[in-house]
Amino acid sequence: MVTIKDIAARLQVSPSTVGRALADDPRISGATKKKVTEVANEMGYVANLAARMMRGISSNLVGLVLPDIRNGFYSTIAHALSTCLQGAGLQLTLSETEDDRMVELHHIRELISANVAGIIIVPTAKPHRDTVRMLKMSPHVQLIRRHAAIGDQWFGIDDTQAIYEATNHLVQLGHRRIGYVGGIDELPTGAARLQGFHKALPRGAKLGSALVQLGAPGSADFGREAARHLLSLAAPPTAIVAGSVQITQGVLEELMAQGVRAPDDISVVGFGDELGFRWWGPGLTTVGLPVSDLATSCGLWFVHQIKQNSFTSAPYTSISPATLIVRGSTRPFVAASKERAGAPLRGAAA
Amino acid sequence: MVTIKDIAARLQVSPSTVGRALADDPRISGATKKKVTEVANEMGYVANLAARMMRGISSNLVGLVLPDIRNGFYSTIAHALSTCLQGAGLQLTLSETEDDRMVELHHIRELISANVAGIIIVPTAKPHRDTVRMLKMSPHVQLIRRHAAIGDQWFGIDDTQAIYEATNHLVQLGHRRIGYVGGIDELPTGAARLQGFHKALPRGAKLGSALVQLGAPGSADFGREAARHLLSLAAPPTAIVAGSVQITQGVLEELMAQGVRAPDDISVVGFGDELGFRWWGPGLTTVGLPVSDLATSCGLWFVHQIKQNSFTSAPYTSISPATLIVRGSTRPFVAASKERAGAPLRGAAA
DNA sequence: ATGAAAGCGCTAACAG
DNA sequence: CTGTTAGCGCTTTCAT
Secondary structure, eight states, X not given: OOOHHHHXXXXXXXXXXXXXXXXXXXXSOHHXXXXXXXXXXXXXXXXXXXXXXXXXXXXXXXXXXXXXXXXXXXXXXXXXXXXXXXXXXXXXXXXXXXXXXXXXXXXXXXXXXXXXXXXXXXOOSSOOHHHHHHXXXXXXXXXXXXXXXXXXXXXXXXXXXXXXXXHHHHHHTTOOSEEEEEEOTTSHHHHHHHHHHHHHSOTTSOOOGGGXXXXXXXXXXXXXXHHHHHHHSSSOOSEEEEOSHHHHHHHHHHHHHHTOOTTTTOEEEEESOOTTGGGSTTOOEEEEOOHHHHHHHHHHHHHHHHHHTOOOOOOEEEEEOOEEEOOSSOOOOOTTOTTOSSGGGSOTTO | OOOHHHHHHHHTSOHHHHHHHHTTOTTSOHHHXXXXXXXXXXXXXXXXXXXXXXXXXXXXXXXXXXXXXXXXXXXXXXXXXXXXXXXXXXXXXXEEOTTOHHHHHHHHHHHHHTTOSEEEEOOOSSOOHHHHHHHTTSOEEEESSOOGGGOSEEEEEOHHHHHHHHHHHHHXXXXXXXXXXXXXXXXXXXXXXXXXXXXXXXXXXXXXXXXXXXXOTTOHHHHHHHHHHHHHSSSOOSEEEEOSXXXXXXXXXXXXXXXXXXXXXXXXXXXXXXXXXXGSTTOOEEEEOOHHHHHHHHHHHHHHHHHHTOOOOOOEEEEEOOEEEOOSSOOOOOXXXXXXXXXXXXXXXX
């Protein structure tokens, strides 16, 4: 391993001169700097981060803590952040919680002890108190989900508006018996989305509690089950709103498996615009989320905070609006269509 | 920040005693150990990783270097590895290269200087020589793509076989004019897949070089362009094989945009089984890749190597086979179908 | 069984 | 402009 000392010896100068030259210290002559950088490159010098960190400088690591990277939603975020941070010389570490608060705690512990420069987190429903405590030891920001105890620095989507748009679209089309399959309302996002759903329903809408199905937002399986349940009702909904990416996936799979066709048999509005949603049946009408932009602004802001070292706990909130993307999976409700009850609902596949 | 010294002062012992007690050194009496650990907990002592690293102990960080995390292929890998490593107390850092060798070099430099415990890499086509040199400074393993200079430790897919299966399926169905859209053959994966394509073609197959389109495997746009080109040929192919996930995406999009319908107008075989591929048209016949299993075994092996500290450069190669998933996008070639030439090829959308 | 002391590589005073 | 020196917190000889 090439150290600053080796370079110094080779150039017959003192280690500090080399150190300063490498740090582009204004007190060092251009000639010396040039020589030093030259030799450094030639010898393949790589600064030892550990030593640097011991001098109090926090590492260049930023922890990204999220439920599951396989979710296109989150991998988009990871990509955007990675790009942002790289520009600032920061490295991203990836920690998956699987929405388990103990796993989350474990990761935060690791990150703090690794002296990370900051943490970007999509918190679980109920973070452990130690998680909250430790987060305060480092600059941090919440993404997508927001938990009051963790702090007031948050970048997210207007969840209520997103599902409102989705639901309202169906209402405008004349649907009244609308099913909603979404994340549990213990999750801030789950609660906000559910609220958007209710807000959009007109007084006339028949809202049996059976039409609202809540479960794990990260589970496509839950989406399938919930869809199956809705379809099996004596009076199944004429339209379904999905409240998370994974749930949308599950719902779509179930509909396809049962041979239920959109928009003829049922109207569907999804959440997020994953690859393939446009390919599903006649094209899925869905809520488009500005995930990439959101993550980018979060990244830029965070880098700024870290660089300025002015990580005051001044609240900062950024809410991005979602936009409805209308494709073929929704259409006006036709009261006359008798075939929308019980067994006949199922298509040829059943 | 509580240090070993603080504890020592509090207990009226020397720092080294505390250090040893914490390290469970056999030379320390049980009583002292007990007291030390007690006080350490009480004071909230957390070992300083930086200082430890300076003593040569490598960090608990493992670098994952890949082209683009948004690719479902790679996010699946990241997830599997993250899970593996977490079990071993290791943290994963994410570095995206965007298939740019200089970016790759930059990342490797960072990782080495961060004293990572190891590096798992999907190398770019032609890694920089410094990248290769630095990789040798740390335990490492190649995933998916394999570059001879980097080493003999590799976990990948049998690319040749994968595309062979895909192509052969079409050949068996009677197709003779088959188009291939794949990654550049400078990439080991690109070359292997192209080889599989050629291997599967019978002597009778008309292979105009125009039928083989090579480009950036990570670019859906390239896939679109290539597909557009193939469709515009005077004698367009009766079937297309796609040679990467992104390319598959692009090809599918273009076919859909032009209103070309599979399997009636053309047969298509994709690469990988992304979410949504099953939803495309009649369901995409595609090559299923055991990505998750592959990454898991890679992770397990790597953890083992790191733990054993026996990172001998003993070659280790693991090749996983791909399996063809037949859905609706392919069907026997029917010679009589006249409408498969020039303008009439395009459907209603054109 | 415990202490003292010497670094690991780097940076930041403090001197020239 | 450059050199000297003194640590950062920990481990690890070498002494007691």
